[in-house]
Amino acid sequence: MPEKVLIYSKFPKALMVRIGQRFELLDAAGKPPLEVFAKEELSSVRAMITAGGTQLPGSVMDTLPSLRAIICYGTGYDGVDLVAAKERNIAVGNSPGANAASVADLAVTLMLAATRRILPADEFVRNGNWAAGKPSPLLRALSGNPGRRIGVYGMGEIGRKIAGRVAAFETEVGYFSRTRYDLPYRYFESLEALSEWCGVLMIAVRAGAETHRVVDANILQKLGSEGYVVNISRGSVIDEAALIAALQNNTIAGAGLDVFEKEPHPPGALTAFPNVVLTPHIGGHTQDAHAAMQDCVVANLDAFFAGQPLAYPVR
Amino acid sequence: MPEKVLIYSKFPKALMVRIGQRFELLDAAGKPPLEVFAKEELSSVRAMITAGGTQLPGSVMDTLPSLRAIICYGTGYDGVDLVAAKERNIAVGNSPGANAASVADLAVTLMLAATRRILPADEFVRNGNWAAGKPSPLLRALSGNPGRRIGVYGMGEIGRKIAGRVAAFETEVGYFSRTRYDLPYRYFESLEALSEWCGVLMIAVRAGAETHRVVDANILQKLGSEGYVVNISRGSVIDEAALIAALQNNTIAGAGLDVFEKEPHPPGALTAFPNVVLTPHIGGHTQDAHAAMQDCVVANLDAFFAGQPLAYPVR
Incomplete structure (x- = not known):
């Protein structure tokens, strides 16, 4: 049975097709997860995908008690409260250089x-x-x-x-x-x-x-x-x-x-x-860049669910 | 007294300021020279400046009986009938590489x-x-x-x-x-x-x-x-x-x-x-390129009026 992964930011669906073939995606599409999914469902979510620029404070992490991995689609991770993640023992990964x-x-x-x-x-x-x-x-x-x-x-x-x-x-x-x-x-x-x-x-x-x-x-x-x-x-x-x-x-x-x-x-x-x-934030918006970023997301999630350190951890 | 030079194509006036400081310019501004200037005035014109893409057939050269130099502003010279120029013993110059x-x-x-x-x-x-x-x-x-x-x-x-x-x-x-x-x-x-x-x-x-x-x-x-x-x-x-x-x-x-x-x-x-x-044919339209093309035009005209071969002849 595929592992559950929460999609936190609003992403075009096309970008998640490959990742969805490997994991069960819960797509909050940019809304607070609790508005979209039942508390019980979220309680078992161990990993999420976010866009690095989306604000992700400790208060949101607290709605996901099992969360242990935040995977940023792209290079940036400025929206992620790294201190809050560390305090909660949540690893943060990104897609360095992919785009x-x-x-x-x-x-x-x-x-x-x-x-x-x-x-x-x-x-x-x-x-x-x-x-x-x-x-x-x-x-x-x-x-x-x-x-x-x-x-x-x-x-x-x-x-x-x-x-x-x-x-x-x-x-x-x-x-x-x-x-x-x-x-x-x-x-x-x-x-x-x-x-x-x-x-x-x-x-x-x-x-x-x-x-x-x-x-x-x-x-x-x-x-x-x-x-x-x-x-x-x-x-x-x-x-x-x-x-x-x-x-x-x-x-x-x-x-x-x-x-x-x-x-x-x-x-x-x-x-x-x-x-x-x-331009409407299309810097990383080419087929090649998306493929490379998806490679990083999948590698990070595979490593995480295998109990290993993230393939591309934010340091 | 400055030498007379006919401007054959329609050029923005700003591009001819430097050249006008050195030569007496007769600006036909893209019209047949005989429509703009008296036959007598044209009879003494020995050099002209043209844009390489402007059609310049032998029939136009014949309205300028003293013409011995056609100087193209820019790299191209495809509009100039080179055979007709050669038959009339008219040298053709351009601005190779300047733009x-x-x-x-x-x-x-x-x-x-x-x-x-x-x-x-x-x-x-x-x-x-x-x-x-x-x-x-x-x-x-x-x-x-x-x-x-x-x-x-x-x-x-x-x-x-x-x-x-x-x-x-x-x-x-x-x-x-x-x-x-x-x-x-x-x-x-x-x-x-x-x-x-x-x-x-x-x-x-x-x-x-x-x-x-x-x-x-x-x-x-x-x-x-x-x-x-x-x-x-x-x-x-x-x-x-x-x-x-x-x-x-x-x-x-x-x-x-x-x-x-x-x-x-x-x-x-x-x-x-x-x-x-x-874009409206602006390939060579930067300050640097215009300065370099004007350098070539001036060098060609100086050489011609000094009785020397053109500095940048079309071969």
């Missing part, structure tokens, strides 16, 4: 699309203004990539893949992260110094208390009026109100955002800017 | 934007469908880049820069060109074989009689239903009617197009496809 290429690809896509004004350019063709010979102030010539300074904030798997990709566009690459690595990119001692130097800030840092709204008005000011910010990490890393003000005042030149502080509710003000590219 | 990085960057931008559905993704956020929890069939998970086979058609300066950039995305790169080079990419003996192999066809070949509409229904069929075509070369290389049919029938998965057979009049049918990214 790194997919997320890095989207980061570079957002950078290129924003800096080359792809959305206004496509609109200019489709609405007939090109054919009509109307001028388009949005499409004036801007800086190209050769020599552009790209600052990567965070040098985990995703940051490294971003750096390798953007370097191929004849750019200069710098980075800031807590640790300095043996990498062929210029290291900066602080986010402030990196932002002062670079023309595009690529946010690839892990979300958490330390990085909460660290990309603030001061950092955006340092990026400057020719500068761009791209975020594929978590919305919480940017002070969204400061970002909106910076876009309104032309303090920066544009942005590419796949993540927002409250998803799926990005601030309405952002949707007014033609120099911004907005 | 290669800018054009290659746009090619990769179009590929990434089309394969990751950036336009529908941005629209999904802006129109509120993400917030409303509406499903978006356009945003289902698609193939990612790692392992994707990219076929580069044409291996000049632009093709090489495209290849180097896309390789950084963990793709496999193949190419077809008349010449086989010592490059770390797989060589194919024909466009057909390349299209059979690859998932994205990047068109970077020089336009001309040999390449007129060579990307036809057969080639698109070989690309297949998961395949994409990206064109930053000239619209004439693709059979546009066949491309529209292939998009209508899902023979291919999408396209990214910066160039069209009749510019600025892309077929209306193209604007109906959400899986297509359309």
